[in-house]
Amino acid sequence: MSDAVVAQKEPYEVELEPGTYWWCACGRSKSQPFCDGSHEGTGLSPVELKVSKTETFWLCGCKATKDQPHCDGAHNKL
Ligand code: FES
Numbered sequence: 032m033s034d035a036v037v038a039q040k041e042p043y044e045v046e047l048e049p050g051t052y053w054w055c056a057c058g059r060s061k062s063q064p065f066c067d068g069s070h071e072g073t074g075l076s077p078v079e080l081k082v083s084k085t086e087t088f089w090l091c092g093c094k095a096t097k098d099q100p101h102c103d104g105a106h107n108k109l
Pocket residue numbers: 054055056057058059060065066067068069070071075076077078
């Protein structure tokens with residue numbers, strides 16, 4: 032399995048409407064913070080995020096969070 036790569040060393044602030052989203056865990060997507068299929072062949076998979084009401088999220092950009100898909104401050108230690 033390949034390691035995740037850092038997309039950016041800070042979270043992505045996104046306002047999401049109700050729906051299902053797929054957070055990029057591998058760091059290779061060109062549509063950060065969401066999966067665009069670029070994880071193929073890495074052994075890594077996107078993480079599902081279900082949103083029930085419109086809300087602002089801070090989604091991890093460094094991919095080192097222990098609270099996927101949310102930023103947990105781990106980017107401060109990179
Ligand atoms: Fe990164 Fe799909 S492109 S998890």
